[in-house]
Amino acid sequence: MIRLRTIALASAALLGFAAFAPAGFAANEQPSPPPANEAKQGASQPTPPTEAGEEQPSPTRQSWSFSGLFGTYDQAQLQRGFKVYHDVCANCHSLSIPFRTLSDPTGPGFSDAQVKALAATYQVTDTEPNDKGEYAKRPGRPSDLIPGPYPNPEAAAAALGKAPPDMSTLVKARKYERGFPWFIFDALPFDQYQEVGADYVYAVLNGYTKADDLNWNLYYPGHKIAMPKPLSDGQVDYTDGTPTTVAQYARDVVSFLYWASEPTLVERKKIGMRVMVFLIVLSALLYFTKKRVWEKAH
Template identity: 60%
Template sequence: MKTFKSIFTAALIVGAAAMATAPANAAGEVENPSRQSWSFAGPFGKFDRAQLQRGFQVYREVCAACHTLNRVAFRNLSERGGPEFSDSQIKALAAEYRIKDFDDKGEPIEREGRAADRFPRQFVNADAAAAVHGVAPPDLSVIAKARGYSRGFPLFILDALPGMAYQEHGVDYLAALLMGYTNPDDLNWNRYFPGHAIKMAKPLSADQVAYTDGTPTTEAQYAKDVSAFLFWAAEPKMEERKRTGLNVMLFLLVFAGLMYFTKKKIWADVH
């Protein structure tokens, strides 16, 4: 009790000092993206296969014109916990790509892609990409983890807590960005991009990609689907991770219970 009193007194002193110097918050430049409801959020979250497949379609027909996906291999698209295309689909898909290689005499050749190949680069390096596009379009393999925003104190603390855990800042930002071209007079103005002037002109418009499963072909739907796909591309082992986590947690909780009673029994004669 005495300790709590001391902590309380201490908090009062520091609180008073903090108020005396209340720092001007430099926020308010760009608004935070709105939160989407993702099937893969939370401890039991799983990817929506159909959504990942649609998202891949959007990537392939729209984004891939400029953006690479270098760290993802074709085979990943058929692995468990991802879009789970069939092996034959992946074989056919890979074969549509030309891969630079060498023959057995050491001569440079271009061959058909195989499932084990990664998505090929369009340019030899970033300078070559910048020469064509103005700026080098970033590779999208980990973009969903390479972007994010802070909800600021104290909300950022809640983002770590069980039941409230929020790890989807990056993917929410991507979806918001793709839907953020709200100025019809300026296709390079984006509501969520820092400074608002974005080099990537509005990439998505309604009915641009033909979905085959009856999903509405709206801009917002495309934005969400491709963002979900990019989250998977950045975190392809997420389902395995969360599944393992559940087993680990159950084990540790039981173990902790046993340890608690063991400790209690051992110490019973001391106090």
């Protein structure tokens, strides 16, 4: 009994500490994306030491609509992000997801007609030969994967010098070192920092700070990045009055890519909440049942 109470107290203290830890739960409360310079960050968080010689700062922590216990995607933002991807990124990068997922109601939520029309603008080569034995080209269908700009990574490397990575899992495939003890707080409720990849990609897109060297990036390890500055102000037209700045483009396209790499996030968090409530109630009931039964033995 006493031991259990000690554990309960200790974990309560730990949770309390986590809540007041830098970049705590406040980050979860603003679903609308503020401009980059207002972004919330762990102000008191020291930059983890990087390897000597190639100093690059840690990306700052941003506020994302999809972070936290109840995080969801902002549909308008994903649609803007898709536009940035479609007009800019897609010139070099592939995004191997089916067109149909773009109509995902918890994702970009395009209408079926929009997705069908979009797919039809692409030419797709059939993977099976037709009755003449030819691999026919045809307009894309919603069930197709979005075709990349190059037929394979080798062709992309031949044209661009280096093959740009596929973007379907790009945000999940990027990180920056959080260091001790921050990585522990990142796992705890209320802090729950799972957007390191998004913050890193966002930082890189905003990290082209040398006007005379378009392949120099403040946040890229070693600073020399193969991708020249991809975004500039006013490059993509927004129809909803959102500012057309690099920072805003970066924020929108990173949100879109986060959705592309984790399209089931909203469903996951929704089911998760039910599971947690169920398990906590179940544990409480089991605890009192166990206590009642053991009374006879003590």
